[in-house]
Amino acid sequence: MHPTVEQVTQRIIDRSRSSRGDYLQRMKAAEEKGVHRSRLSCGNLAHGFAACGQGDKQALKLTNAVNVGMVTAYNDMLSAHQPYEHYPEQVREAVRELGSVAQVAGGVPAMCDGVTQGQPGMELSLFSRDVIAMSTAVALSHNMFDAALYLGVCDKIVPGLLMGALSFGHLPTVFVPAGPMPSGLPNKEKARIRQLYAEGKVGRDALLECESSSYHSAGTCTFYGTANTNQLVVELMGLHLPGSSFVNPGTPLREALTRESAQRAVRNTAQNGRFTPLYEVVDEKAIVNGLVALLATGGSTNHTMHLVAVARAAGIVINWDDFSDLSAVVPLLARIYPNGEADINHFQAAGGTAFLVRELLAAGLLHEDVATIMGRGLSHYTREPFLDGKQLVWREGPETSLDEAVLRPVAEPFSQDGGLKVLGGNLGRGVVKISAVAPEHRLVEAPAIVFDDQDQLAEAFKRGELERDFVAVVRFQGPGAIGMPELHKLTPYLGTLQDRGFKVALVTDGRMSGASGKVPAAIHVWPEASKGGALARVRDGDIIRLDAGAGRLEVLVDEAQFAARSDACGDEVLRHQAGMGRELFAPLRGQVNCAEEGASIFFATES
Numbered sequence: 001m002h003p004t005v006e007q008v009t010q011r012i013i014d015r016s017r018s019s020r021g022d023y024l025q026r027m028k029a030a031e032e033k034g035v036h037r038s039r040l041s042c043g044n045l046a047h048g049f050a051a052c053g054q055g056d057k058q059a060l061k062l063t064n065a066v067n068v069g070m071v072t073a074y075n076d077m078l079s080a081h082q083p084y085e086h087y088p089e090q091v092r093e094a095v096r097e098l099g100s101v102a103q104v105a106g107g108v109p110a111m112c113d114g115v116t117q118g119q120p121g122m123e124l125s126l127f128s129r130d131v132i133a134m135s136t137a138v139a140l141s142h143n144m145f146d147a148a149l150y151l152g153v154c155d156k157i158v159p160g161l162l163m164g165a166l167s168f169g170h171l172p173t174v175f176v177p178a179g180p181m182p183s184g185l186p187n188k189e190k191a192r193i194r195q196l197y198a199e200g201k202v203g204r205d206a207l208l209e210c211e212s213s214s215y216h217s218a219g220t221c222t223f224y225g226t227a228n229t230n231q232l233v234v235e236l237m238g239l240h241l242p243g244s245s246f247v248n249p250g251t252p253l254r255e256a257l258t259r260e261s262a263q264r265a266v267r268n269t270a271q272n273g274r275f276t277p278l279y280e281v282v283d284e285k286a287i288v289n290g291l292v293a294l295l296a297t298g299g300s301t302n303h304t305m306h307l308v309a310v311a312r313a314a315g316i317v318i319n320w321d322d323f324s325d326l327s328a329v330v331p332l333l334a335r336i337y338p339n340g341e342a343d344i345n346h347f348q349a350a351g352g353t354a355f356l357v358r359e360l361l362a363a364g365l366l367h368e369d370v371a372t373i374m375g376r377g378l379s380h381y382t383r384e385p386f387l388d389g390k391q392l393v394w395r396e397g398p399e400t401s402l403d404e405a406v407l408r409p410v411a412e413p414f415s416q417d418g419g420l421k422v423l424g425g426n427l428g429r430g431v432v433k434i435s436a437v438a439p440e441h442r443l444v445e446a447p448a449i450v451f452d453d454q455d456q457l458a459e460a461f462k463r464g465e466l467e468r469d470f471v472a473v474v475r476f477q478g479p480g481a482i483g484m485p486e487l488h489k490l491t492p493y494l495g496t497l498q499d500r501g502f503k504v505a506l507v508t509d510g511r512m513s514g515a516s517g518k519v520p521a522a523i524h525v526w527p528e529a530s531k532g533g534a535l536a537r538v539r540d541g542d543i544i545r546l547d548a549g550a551g552r553l554e555v556l557v558d559e560a561q562f563a564a565r566s567d568a569c570g571d572e573v574l575r576h577q578a579g580m581g582r583e584l585f586a587p588l589r590g591q592v593n594c595a596e597e598g599a600s601i602f603f604a605t606e607s
């Protein structure tokens with residue numbers, strides 16, 4: 001094993017010893033030697049299977065039949081989740097072949113960040129993750145189940161499902177992907193048309209034509225944003241079938257993988273002699289494997305919060321120093337938009353997760369000795385699935401990349417480090433993803449222009465006031481202020497200015513999308529402005545220095561002068577706290593912890 005990976009893993013184990021011990025004690029107490037539904041009364045049970053067909057009802061009366069609870073995030077809003085509409089029927093049919101039953105335990109809400117990007121709904125997005133975790137608990141609290149299947153792909157949904165699932169970590173668990181849509185208009189061309197629209201050089205009709213040529217059918221969007229990062233991270237944590245994340249929906253292989261996922265959940269139960277509870281799969285080594293997967297592929301910055309929150313749900317405490325230390329030794333092996341021109345289908349064709357796992361295992365950057373849904377050993381994941389006639393089989397993945405413009409071996413990486421930097425300095429702590437930022441843009445020192453709302457920046461751009469070097473400080477965007485929205489709508493404006501030769505950067509206590517890229521952005525800055533963070537004391541004209549390479553974020557103002565300043569009042573936030581349901585989330589804004597602790601409502605802040 002690489003010494004840094006070993007050291008980071010050991011310090012996480014040491015840091016988590018007490019909380020992990022409490023979690024495991026809770027999980028073992030929840031384990032039932034027999035089927036869980038045997039603890040229910042006759043009345044409970046009768047309600048639980050009243051709507052089942054006779055065959056299923058009979059099976060559920062017996063104690064040897066496995067009942068699989070499905071938690072589904074199906075809806076028609078997310079192109080990535082639309083394929084889940086008919087998964088329950090496929091799952092039920094597959095488990096009946098093994099004499100078992102499957103029921104939809106419950107549904108969870110799912111927000112499409114693409115639909116809400118730049119809209120009021122985006123201010124509910126991050127909180128929807130924790131709402132999904134609670135909704136997962138509502139579903140599984142029927143306690144009719146011996147195993148669980150989770151149907152979710154996108155941004156906050158997989159982290160939320162996994163956080164909820166970990167409260168039921170005593171259950172054998174399989175996550176079921178649905179796959180990416182086929183490639184459409186290249187993401188880089190989409191971004192170019194967006195910048196032309198931002199400059200007023202093309203109209204809405206051209207923009208809509210471009211967008212709908214990029215997002216054109218069922219399946220996950222093909223950029224490497226949070227959704228596809230989720231898929232890759234969860235697969236390398238051993239919770240998907242090997243090589244199943246990026247198989248396109250509506251294909252025979254996809255359907256075969258869905259059926260096998262369902263049967264795998266049945267086989268991994270106590271009744272079938274291979275009891276593999278979720279709490280055994282998600283341990284410190286699996287979390288580190290998830291971090292390495294994120295870093296080796298330039299994955300979404302949202303995981304600097306999601307993986308923290310998921311780990312906490314398993315009793316494991318990680319922080320941004322773990323990300324930073326691993327990033328320093330994990331090479332960047334994939335260039336998928338926004339980190340390159342390729343999309344996720346090209347990644348899959350180049351060798352996909354099988355090649356990535358092979359390379360990272362060989363370099364000692366992944367823990368092999370882990371539990372997975374396939375049994376012990378991450379080396380199960382150097383294989384890729386295919387159909388031999390109608391038979392689903394696995395074969396070793398390619399030993400060399402089939403497209404080195406997309407996927408590289410450890411010996412010749414795109415970059416020696418994972419491209420995620422933690423920032424420190426007198427403005428607070430934040431993160432910056434440099435894998436998508438050209439080297440010449442990784443150090444920006446320029447006067448601040450301060451915005452208390454992202455629309456103010458867009459309006460200033462349209463008035464022609466931003467044609468210069470500057471650092472946009474967009475503050476009062478934090479989780480406690482307005483729910484920490486993604487500010488991805490600013491990308492075309494800032495990208496246009498960068499292309500015009502200006503040195504621009506963004507500093508915010510908000511987020512960016514995993515699909516954001518080329519503009520240097522110091523994000524997730526905490527303490528947030530609305531909680532006394534230094535961003536509240538920055539003024540127009542202050543010189544800000546963002547040095548991504550050195551991991552520094554500073555305002556170059558005399559320390560005593562800066563400390564003597566009063567905080568900006570941030571009244572703008574008031575109009576973001578009601579309307580479109582935002583008034584319902586006031587308790588969550590009041591309870592949420594800081595970005596480095598996962599921006600979650602569940603875990604008491606330690607900062």
Ligand SMILES: O=C(O)C(=O)C[C@H](O)[C@H](O)COP(=O)(O)O
Nearest residue numbers: 113114117225226227513514515
């Ligand atoms: O990856 C993430 O974290 C995202 O939130 C991606 C969002 O779905 C984008 O908003 C969709 O990309 P655009 O079409 O460029 O807006």
Ligand code: SF4
Nearest residue numbers: 112113114154221227
């Ligand atoms: S990847 Fe993002 S934009 Fe695409 S369906 Fe999922 S949430 Fe929506």
